[in-house]
Amino acid sequence: MPVSRTLDGPIWRRRTRQSDWLRYAAWVALAILFVFSWEVMNRGTLWVFVEDAPRQAADLASRSWPPRWEYLPRLWQPLWDTINMATLGTLIGTIIAVPVAFLAARNTTPSAVILRPAALFIIVASRSINSLIWALLLVTIVGPGLLAGIIAIALRSIGFIGKLLYEAIEEIDPGQVEAVKATGASQAQVIDYAIVPQLLPAFAGITVFRWDINIRESAILGLVGAGGLGLNLQASLNMLAWSQVTVIFALILITVLVSEWVSAKVRHAII
Template sequence: MDTQKNTLTWRVRSPRQDLLVFAAWVLGLALVSWAFQVMTQDTIWSFVADAPKQAADIGARMLPPDWRYTRELLWPLWETLNIATLGTLLGTLIAVPIAFLAARNTTPSTAWIRPFALLAIVASRSINSLIWALLLVAILGPGVLAGVVAIALRSIGFIGKLLYEAIEEIDTQQVEAITATGAGSAQVMAWGVFPQIAPTLAGVTVFRWDINIRESTVLGLVGAGGIGVKLESALGTLAWPKVFMLLIVIFATVVVSEWVTAKVRQRLI
């Protein structure tokens, strides 16, 4: 008896599944092709072909950087650091109570209060800080205040989401032990919940500060203060050596903030 005819061949997918996968690939490629056509329908390809030459020309105009311009950047750089720091602190102060209201195990009402807290978190995360800055410049006027509030409003969603998830994952036995001593709700929060989420709060806040340093550098492009104001002015006057100097300062600032964040997170963890 020929045993080879009775040997079963193992397949990852059935023929029907193979057909569905093939159809999915065809539809995906068709969607990508259509999206590319929509995105490039107004593209002037002669400009695209000339882009390397233009980039090389601008790069040559940037050299050497205007090192004397550095002295004029110290105060805008200080404004940028203040926008990021104060915005992060303000956003944290608002995000902490919102996170407690959004967490299932600490909210006073899962039917009424929690949905509004989650809505605030989603709204904050949905709108970019540059858009917040545009709106706030129109409301508050140009300046650092608009930048601080824009960074704060953007930070609420980031910090609030990560924090309320950490609150929902706390050890309930510690909370039950403190509750058994007759402690009130405020004492349970202070001694049973907050100590468990404090490392997460500190780590998330420092991480968000690092992100806000980067976002604060461009808020000046819409009038929200900081070093972005100088960048917008240099770009508007085609002062390429100053632009290059600004890019160097921004890059150095981001590198330093990244180093500081890494050191702080190492100590926290």
């Protein structure tokens, strides 16, 4: 704790003068950044459209209501495709992410010089690119359809699951690992009997949570040709069929709410 000397004796201060000046400088820099960002935004914004936005929103809402509920039966198959896309993508991503996580964790990697940086690169590369961008690239490579969506979901899931899992591996109790090693167990047995039991609750929670996220992302991948509900959404938007768009949005909302409920129940039961 810093102390200031005065004629009346020492005064205890929460921070040093240098820390106070650094805080003031940080606030000034933040204010300058805000002003600069505001100027950049104003430069590229046509405020006449912003002023007209409430009227346009009201017009769009009037076109979207009432929903065209007779369109709903045509969405069951795309909805099933969306759920399958999310589930298969999560499964494939998990299968790849598990060994990558063990290679990335400091306490389980066999090579901290070569394999660990390579595993961390895979995790960062996966997390750096959004699922929609992955789908856009894969539709160009493998063609439109569910396969592109499944691979896109899997590629995105590798980074998410791998990062959280390798952090969980690094936080395990080393005492249990040392106890199993003391019995003369092999490395595979140490992983099987000392590491995996500690990871199972975290692993299950991470996987189910990622599946819940993938349900939401799969619903829009069809916008770039990856199948699922997104294809119907894109077709309805192209035809300006706003009453159909409302039905699709309602179905996506209900699906996400159900997946959120299932995810919470499963994680609560496991953890």
